[in-house]
Amino acid sequence: MSHFIDRRLNSKNKSTVNRQRFMRRYKKQIKHAVSEAVTQRSIQDVTSGESISIPQKDLSEPFFHQGTGGKRGRVHPGNDSFVTGDKIKRPPPQGGAGSGEGEASDQGEGSDDFVFQISKDEYLDLLFEDLALPNLEQKQLDKLIEYKTYRAGFTSDGVPANINIVRSLQNSLLRRTALGAGKKRRINELEQQINELRQVKKPNLILIAELEQEVETLKNRVRHLPFIDTFDLKFNNFVQRPVPSSQAVMFCLMDVSGSMDQATKEMAKRFYVLLYLFLTRSYQHIEVVFIRHHTQAKEVDEQEFFYSQETGGTIVSSALKLMHEIVQERYPENQWNIYAAQASDGDNWADDSPTCRALLEDKLLPWLRYYAYIEITNRPHQSLWREYEKLTQTHPEFAMQHIRSINDIFPVFRELFKKQAA
Amino acid sequence: MKKTKHLPHGPDWDFDLLALYDKEIQRVANIYRLNTYPNQIEVITAEQMMDAYSSVGMPIGYRHWSFGKKFIQTEQTYKRGQMGLAYEIVINSDPCIAYLMEENTLPMQALVIAHACYGHNSFFKNNYLFKTWTDASSIIDYLLFAKQYIEQCEEKYGIDEVEDILDSCHALMNYGVDRYKRPQKISLSEEKRRQQERTDYMQSQVNALWRTIPIKPEKTNPTTERFPNEPQENILYFIEKHAPLLQPWQREIVRIVRKISQYFYPQKQTQVMNEGWATFWHYTLMQHLYDEGKLSDKFMLEVIHNHTNVTLQPPYNASYYSGINPYALGFAMFTDIRRICEHPTAEDKEWFPDIAGSNWLDTLHFAMQNFKDESFIGQYLSPKLIRDFKFFGVIDDDSKNYINVEAIHDESGYQKIRQQLAEQYNLSNIEPNIQVYSVDLNGDRSLKLRYVPHQKIPLGDSTQEVLKHLHRLWGFDVSLEQEQDDGKVHILAKIPPNPTLSDDLN
Numbered sequence: 052m053s054h055f056i057d058r059r060l061n062s063k064n065k066s067t068v069n070r071q072r073f074m075r076r077y078k079k080q081i082k083h084a085v086s087e088a089v090t091q092r093s094i095q096d097v098t099s100g101e102s103i104s105i106p107q108k109d110l111s112e113p114f115f116h117q118g119t120g121g122k123r124g125r126v127h128p129g130n131d132s133f134v135t136g137d138k139i140k141r142p143p144p145q146g147g148a149g150s151g152e153g154e155a156s157d158q159g160e161g162s163d164d165f166v167f168q169i170s171k172d173e174y175l176d177l178l179f180e181d182l183a184l185p186n187l188e189q190k191q192l193d194k195l196i197e198y199k200t201y202r203a204g205f206t207s208d209g210v211p212a213n214i215n216i217v218r219s220l221q222n223s224l225l226r227r228t229a230l231g232a233g234k235k236r237r238i239n240e241l242e243q244q245i246n247e248l249r250q251v252k253k254p255n256l257i258l259i260a261e262l263e264q265e266v267e268t269l270k271n272r273v274r275h276l277p278f279i280d281t282f283d284l285k286f287n288n289f290v291q292r293p294v295p296s297s298q299a300v301m302f303c304l305m306d307v308s309g310s311m312d313q314a315t316k317e318m319a320k321r322f323y324v325l326l327y328l329f330l331t332r333s334y335q336h337i338e339v340v341f342i343r344h345h346t347q348a349k350e351v352d353e354q355e356f357f358y359s360q361e362t363g364g365t366i367v368s369s370a371l372k373l374m375h376e377i378v379q380e381r382y383p384e385n386q387w388n389i390y391a392a393q394a395s396d397g398d399n400w401a402d403d404s405p406t407c408r409a410l411l412e413d414k415l416l417p418w419l420r421y422y423a424y425i426e427i428t429n430r431p432h433q434s435l436w437r438e439y440e441k442l443t444q445t446h447p448e449f450a451m452q453h454i455r456s457i458n459d460i461f462p463v464f465r466e467l468f469k470k471q472a473a
Numbered sequence: 474m475k476k477t478k479h480l481p482h483g484p485d486w487d488f489d490l491l492a493l494y495d496k497e498i499q500r501v502a503n504i505y506r507l508n509t510y511p512n513q514i515e516v517i518t519a520e521q522m523m524d525a526y527s528s529v530g531m532p533i534g535y536r537h538w539s540f541g542k543k544f545i546q547t548e549q550t551y552k553r554g555q556m557g558l559a560y561e562i563v564i565n566s567d568p569c570i571a572y573l574m575e576e577n578t579l580p581m582q583a584l585v586i587a588h589a590c591y592g593h594n595s596f597f598k599n600n601y602l603f604k605t606w607t608d609a610s611s612i613i614d615y616l617l618f619a620k621q622y623i624e625q626c627e628e629k630y631g632i633d634e635v636e637d638i639l640d641s642c643h644a645l646m647n648y649g650v651d652r653y654k655r656p657q658k659i660s661l662s663e664e665k666r667r668q669q670e671r672t673d674y675m676q677s678q679v680n681a682l683w684r685t686i687p688i689k690p691e692k693t694n695p696t697t698e699r700f701p702n703e704p705q706e707n708i709l710y711f712i713e714k715h716a717p718l719l720q721p722w723q724r725e726i727v728r729i730v731r732k733i734s735q736y737f738y739p740q741k742q743t744q745v746m747n748e749g750w751a752t753f754w755h756y757t758l759m760q761h762l763y764d765e766g767k768l769s770d771k772f773m774l775e776v777i778h779n780h781t782n783v784t785l786q787p788p789y790n791a792s793y794y795s796g797i798n799p800y801a802l803g804f805a806m807f808t809d810i811r812r813i814c815e816h817p818t819a820e821d822k823e824w825f826p827d828i829a830g831s832n833w834l835d836t837l838h839f840a841m842q843n844f845k846d847e848s849f850i851g852q853y854l855s856p857k858l859i860r861d862f863k864f865f866g867v868i869d870d871d872s873k874n875y876i877n878v879e880a881i882h883d884e885s886g887y888q889k890i891r892q893q894l895a896e897q898y899n900l901s902n903i904e905p906n907i908q909v910y911s912v913d914l915n916g917d918r919s920l921k922l923r924y925v926p927h928q929k930i931p932l933g934d935s936t937q938e939v940l941k942h943l944h945r946l947w948g949f950d951v952s953l954e955q956e957q958d959d960g961k962v963h964i965l966a967k968i969p970p971n972p973t974l975s976d977d978l979n
Contacts (some may be wrong), residue, residue: 052493053590054568055488055511060577065524066544071535073541076636112539113644113938115905121930122870126894128797129788130865130881135876141869167545407891 074173080105081169085177101174104164198291209286218285226283227276234269241266299334299420300382301327302391304370307363308345310398313426318460319394320357322425325464326392334388340377344370350377365398367435368406375414384418391419396428397436404434408442416446423467424451480762482772483579488516494583495590501761502591505834507754509594511568514586516575523547525562527571530740531733532564535614535623537639558746563589563608565597565740567609580775587758592751599842600746602739612736618664619729626722638723641942642709642730647904649709649731650738672721675714704908704923708943709734711909717918718948727946742845742900750841756780756804786862797894802862806849809858810837820856852893856887866893871929902927907953919950924965926955937966944968 074081084103133139164231169177205218245262249252303323305316330337341356342348345363374391382389399407416422424439426432432453442449452463481490494867495514502509517525527544528534560577564570571589573582597603627635642649706709709731713724740747759780763773786801787794813821814833822829828836840853865881866889877891880886896902910923920943924932936953944951952967 053489053492053499053514053586055495056513056515057488058515058517058572059725061521065521066527066541067526068536069538069541070544071541072536072632072636073545075632076538110542111935112640113935113942114647115645115936115939117905117927118931118933120871121926122497122868122872122928123930124866124868124879124893124896126797126864126866126890126897127789128786128862128864129790129794130863130879131788131790133865133878133881135878135881135886139878141874141876165542165546167549168730274739308543400956408821 074169077105078177082168082177085174102166102168104166106164110165129253147458157169162419198293200289201292203288203290205285206288207282207285209288213286213289215285215287219279219283222283222285223279226280227278231276234273236401238266238269238273241269296337297332297334298338298386299388299390300338300340301330302374302377302389303339303341303356304374304391304393305341305343305356306345306365306367306370306395306398307343307359307361307397308365310365310396316357316397318427318456319425321460322394322454322464323392325460326390327421340374342370342373342377348373364394365400366403367393367395367399368403368410371407371415373409375410378415378418389419390421390423391415392423392425394425394427395435397426397430397433399433399435401434404438408438411439411442411449412446416442416449419448422449424449425454425463426451427454429455479654479769479772480767481579482769484775485703486577486579486582490579490587491516491582494579495586497762497767498583498587498591498606498758501758502587502595502754504761505754505757506838507591507721508598509569510566510598512590512594513568513570514590515570515572517572519551522559522562522572522574526776530562530564530737531616532566532570532613533620535620535639535729536627537643538636539643540776561585563593564612565603565607565609565736566612569594569597569609570613578775579926580772581779583772584755584759584776584779586753588751591758592754593747595754596743596747596750596841599838600739600743600845601843602742602845606739607736615732617663619733621724622729626726637945638726639730642727644942645708645712645946646716646730646734648907649707649734651707651710651735652901653844668725670718674697674722675724676680682823686808699892699911700914701909701912704910706906706908708907708909708922712750712943712946715912716947719946739845742847742898745806745846745898746841746844748799749807750804752780752784752800752804753807753837786891788863789865805858805861806853807837807840809855810840810853813855818857824855825853830945846898847895847900850898851891854891854894856882859887859890864890864894905930905932910954917950919952920947922951922953924953924955926957929958932965937968940966940968 081103084099084105145327205215241262245259245266248259248262305311305319307316327337327339338354341353342353343351343356343361344365344367345361346366346369350373351359370393378389411422426436436451436453439449440452443451450467452467454463455459480493483847493512495512496914523544525532526547527540534540560574560581562572569590571586571594573585577585597607597609603609623639625633645846701711707726712719713727713731716724716727719727759768759773759776762768764795768776784801784804810828811833813825813829814831814836817825817829840849844852860881863882866879866886867876868879870877880889882890906925906927907922908925910921912921922943926932932955940951940953950967950969952964954962955965956962
């Protein structure tokens, strides 16, 4: 007798663990492929996974098998032209008729790379493993937090606008009942007594008058119980709770003066890509502002930022000023996490460098989460680098690194954002 | 033709329809005396089918990265459309588990039920290799035990440790089977009861083996006997019993891999027969139902269409030729045996005097029960089939610069082709013959393997890598030597490559 089972609703991904084991084992290769891939992407393209390729030879599982050579007999079907004793030229290895080695050949051969897809999440996890948002904990305590008002029960003091009427009247009723009940009972008793005394033929008028006097006093007292008292009042209570802002703005600042060539810009781009990807791990909503500058700064779109040509001298402070204006105008610091990355080849008008430092120190850094400066050059450092170096001492949110070639980018990025020791 | 009502012909199926068809197929299967385990038919999705693929046919697999790799590979080729998934997978167990893909149409499901649940199933239950080497009733329990045991080891000793051992065992998996001795059947309770006992006992034995400090120096005649006395072909078994440094849990893992390898060993040796038998029966059973008038023409056409696809044999010079299709050859052979029994020609009477004209069903069952691919082809491949397939045999000898056509489908070639094709399915010609040769008991404990080439075929290029794995298991020096035709022996590989140096380091 046969028994049918519908397994379709069973959990999928029975192989997930095995897949993870695979990723775990080849992490080194996969990570390498990931860091290669990141350079190929547009800054904001973080919605897709990535295809990873690993050299086949690294993956093979060895086993004893026969090699080529020796004397082998094979039987093949479909003879159309051979007779016994024919001598055939040996076909070149690979392909051709019957180079089969039996079962031994279906593994371990083939020189193609092993290519497979990883999901977006796996991709980002690998990319940002060991990295943490700069100073996140520290900063969450002091600033850049939005407050939201929540109801939090009731209190006994507050402003009249927050009076909770129902609660207050409940208290009032309670108090009046508590204070008045005994007196009312006494009044009832006395009135009954008076009535009884009145029934008698010769009422004791003096006693009655006394009792009535007492009733009157009690009634007076009851009447004077206030309808509402200050300690009846209850107010709605509200508290402010900090909510970490989930939106961030990322400023990309780049020098586009004549000294920056396309290769340097490409390197800078990769750095921005990394930063953007990194931020998407922590924030739901990210805006990117591109500011390019030579002697004047200008806000542009991504295409223009990376690929339009301009020449001229270099005044870095112009970009910083523009950035400051944009922050003031559009990104109030209590709602936005502000990040900035500046790429330059280090050239700057010598007089301008101290201005840059001052601008950063006074006007920008206090409101920024992080400011990363990368210098892409093979030449010795110039005034800008030296001025910025002074900042690193006093401002943990300011970081700078020197990049010489494309290969430096990922390590430098890791260096900038590595998990801060607790 | 009798006017019977057709069964519903789909294409959509539901469980009631499947049960209906199963009942009908079972009824017909009984007519043909197909003796099966009870069936457990599970309907699964394409993704679950890929899961099943990647665990190489084990319904419950322990965890290992190589299965993850297989899954990713399957998924890739499937997504690119390079490969269709099988319509079914069937497990040699009692009850016999068959996986059916939900995408199949009703005719396909019926075909697959006939193929897997009655064809393969009866083969598993009755073929002598399966009866001898596997115990269908306990395999699921054993796999479950293995999975849990390995999980526990991972918790206790860490994933990496366990992975190392498994990697090494997998490299030697083909050398974890007994070929001639009948192993004890394993049952779960037995396994659990004896496991603790075994680990303790084995550890003590191993230690005794290496207690080499001489108590009395006067006992000077050193044992000239080789250890092991006879070369051992089951390398994993030898490791499990004699590797000096393995922990008890590591021995248990070696044992698990060995047992699983043993379980799959019969399947490797019966590809042509097993697929041929199942294909023959899905064809015959469906044809029977059609003749009874139960199946509509439309239904039958789809069945025949799929059957034809499965049994297609491209010629040697087709671009998609990849060797002999076991479905095609097996199906043709069983069909041919039936023909020889029912309508023998003069040639058949000369070649197969004992079966020509006999009861075809008896003959077929006998053939299924008592052969494996190699002997089945050697026994039953008829001249007519050789002609039908236009078989020709070639010899590729690397000492000559051409390939010689040894035999074709003519009178003088039948015997040769039959023999050559049979040898092609002889596992011992395909897998290199490597055995444990000796252990230096009194010296450095080095382990020596010996390779005896078959027709001068050298070993493949991963030999060194496999030896590294063996070295990890054995713990001391490992070497592999080759015995040539003239009896001379030379060393092929050695781990570590320079033993004296490593001794210094140790």
